[in-house]
Amino acid sequence: MTAKLYTLICRLHNDARGQDLVEYALMAGFVAVAGGAIFPATLMPGVSTIFSKINTFTAAAASQGS
Numbered sequence: 001m002t003a004k005l006y007t008l009i010c011r012l013h014n015d016a017r018g019q020d021l022v023e024y025a026l027m028a029g030f031v032a033v034a035g036g037a038i039f040p041a042t043l044m045p046g047v048s049t050i051f052s053k054i055n056t057f058t059a060a061a062a063s064q065g066s
Helices: 002-014 019-038 044-065
Strands: none
Touching: none
């Protein structure tokens, strides 16, 4: 039992699959936070309007589909 657990832990420790996916997700999060900090306040009402229209459109499509 202990040998199997040790083998599993060693295999998981050396497994690098998905590493680049995590790195890209962290980078995308950083870019999103930096972009939110850089956008001027005058641009935000326009962005809010766009997201509100998208939300309305997707809610209408979801209610028609079910």
